[in-house]
Amino acid sequence: MPMGHTATAQAGSGGLTATEHRLANGLRVVLSEDHLTPVAAVCLWYDVGSRHEVKGRTGLAHLFEHLMFQGSGQVKGNGHFELVQGAGGSLNGTTSFERTNYFETMPTHQLELALWLEADRMGSLLAELDEESMENQRDVVKNERRQRYDNVPYGTAFERLTALAYPEGHPYHHTPIGSMADLDAATLEDARAFFRTYYAPNNAVLSVVGDIDPEQTLAWIEKYFGTIPSHDGKLPPRDGALPEVIGGELREEVREEVPARALMAAYRLPHDGTRECDAADLALTVLGGGESSRLHNRLVRRDRTAVAAGFGLLRLAGAPSLGWLDVKTSGGVEVAQIEAAVDEELARFAEEGPSPEEMERAQAQLEREWLDRLGTVAGRADELCRFAVLFGDPQLALTAVHRVLDVTAEEVKAAARAQLRPDNRAVLVYEPVESVEPAEEAEAGAANDTDAHEGADK
Missing domain, CATH: 3.30.830.10 (Metalloenzyme, LuxS/M16 peptidase-like)
Incomplete structure (x- = not known):
């Protein structure tokens, strides 16, 4: 045995x-x-x-x-x-x-x-x-x-x-x-x-x-x-290291038949498994994690320029993680107006950092999500595998929340200042079109010929 x-x-x-x-x-x-x-x-x-x-x-x-x-x-x-x-x-x-x-x-x-x-x-x-x-x-x-x-x-x-x-x-x-x-x-x-x-x-x-x-x-x-033979032919994955900041905004406009204008952006963030990534996670949670977040309050409740506004984190161990911004506009609001408001909120947060109440709420939110994952047998099995494969130690799954709760407000502010900046993002702007002429449609189809989404189930 x-x-x-x-x-x-x-x-x-x-x-x-x-x-x-x-x-x-x-x-x-x-x-x-x-x-x-x-x-x-x-x-x-x-x-x-x-x-x-x-x-x-x-x-x-x-x-x-x-x-x-x-x-x-x-x-x-x-x-x-x-x-x-x-x-x-x-x-x-x-x-x-x-x-x-x-x-x-x-x-x-x-x-x-x-x-x-x-x-x-x-x-x-x-x-x-x-x-x-x-x-x-x-x-x-x-x-x-x-x-x-x-x-x-x-x-x-x-x-x-x-x-x-x-x-x-x-x-x-x-x-x-x-x-x-x-x-x-x-x-x-x-x-x-x-x-x-x-x-x-x-x-x-x-x-x-x-x-x-x-x-x-x-x-x-x-x-x-026990009788299945091992295999030693695997090569390590190619190096995913990149500069922590892109160094200039990258932008693409997509004209498609979509319900509303949209502003999406991906910010390069620290690798998963680091204290800096946990700090970035808390920053995104304060800024865009649910209906109590700053962006939701500003864009959806106060300005009423968006019907949805959120920030999420795609944690990656072998490359910089991605902070994912997704804002769907309201009515005929221009994306430029939304973008100006987002940049204003990010700049304010980088200057002020989270309030004690925001910090407490964000840490409680991430703790609850962690407890929800470990609270089911399937979720716990997945987390144990994740930490074993990506970080070499499944036991880290059982203590992950303590590392998030240990992050300070100053570290969260520093993460926002370092990463949530215009020169560190890829931006996607969606502009709706009513109908597409055949020639334009062929061009749009060619632009779509790339690859697709993380975590694809059958």
């Missing part, structure tokens, strides 16, 4: 604990007992995302997420869904820049089934992968791109801003959905090489959380995963 060690998270996480183990083939295992309800969550993170892809073959990580649901050695066709749902469980998978994950939440007595299913596709999918399943899922992903990105209002905003904020050739310049051209170009051998390289036990973390018997759970994991 593999050896492991235990750590406990104390105040703020309800005394939650997690034990860590490693199989001989390199698979990292994290277990966390929680006997409140008779359910168990299985979460498997592979250390591969769109940042590992190369030019001309974007979208392979997300395509593989779909292929993993197309059957494996002992499970044919749609069997993964049928077996899990037939046992009263739920399942899915997502792809991001930095990882691909698969997860099931099962009644406790069906935990062994979920572990067997994940092991079967990790160990046998390569042998089952054929042209038919490739073509089937290639079409599914292309259709997903049309439905979720190309043919919906503001659908390509994320990929446009990402392409502006990260320069050509940068591993985060393209997003996980992949371009139509690259999806068409992917071959069966490309897919097999991708799986062989990244879908190995020594490139994965498996967490199991909930109403479990740790000894029995480890025995099942050893039984089903």
Whole structure:
């Protein structure tokens, strides 16, 4: 039986604990007992995302997420869904820049089934992968791109801003959905090489959380995963380092059939896992995190120039994180008016910093979000995998909120002053059009031919 060690998270996480183990083939295992309800969550993170892809073959990580649901050695066709749902469980998978994950939440007595299913596709999918399943899922992903990105209002905003904020050739310049051209170009051998390289036990973390018997759970994991061979061919992802400030505003105007003018912007922020990133998170929460935020109060309530205004944080470990501003205008308000008000609020915040009340409210908001994630077995399993894959230590998941609560108002002000400035953003302005002439439509379509949105589910 593999050896492991235990750590406990104390105040703020309800005394939650997690034990860590490693199989001989390199698979990292994290277990966390929680006997409140008779359910168990299985979460498997592979250390591969769109940042590992190369030019001309974007979208392979997300395509593989779909292929993993197309059957494996002992499970044919749609069997993964049928077996899990037939046992009263739920399942899915997502792809991001930095990882691909698969997860099931099962009644406790069906935990062994979920572990067997994940092991079967990790160990046998390569042998089952054929042209038919490739073509089937290639079409599914292309259709997903049309439905979720190309043919919906503001659908390509994320990929446009990402392409502006990260320069050509940068591993985060393209997003996980992949371009139509690259999806068409992917071959069966490309897919097999991708799986062989990244879908190995020594490139994965498996967490199991909930109403479990740790000894029995480890025995099942050893039984089903222990014989899968490791693979040593993986290259590290390309360096995502960039200057902390872009050095000049980047801007693009999009003329499309959208409901209203919109101002969107992406600000480069510190890497995830740093105190500076936590400070930036608090700054964005004060400025744009909900209806009590400064931007909502200014633009929606006071000026009534916007119907929605918010700031969010895309945390990234291997490249600068992104602060995402999204403002939808009201009526015929010009974007320039909105932008002037936003800049005024950001400048004031960089000068004054948060008030004690704002600081307390923002920290409470982030603490509540953290408790919500750890409060479900599925959320905790995902967080344990996240910190293990991206930062090498799953125990950090159980203490993450303490680091946010330790940040000072002065640090929050400093983060805003350093990063939330006009010369450190990519800006996207949407201008509605009533109808498009054929020639203009062709031009707009060409501009859309890029890649798409983080965390794409099936």
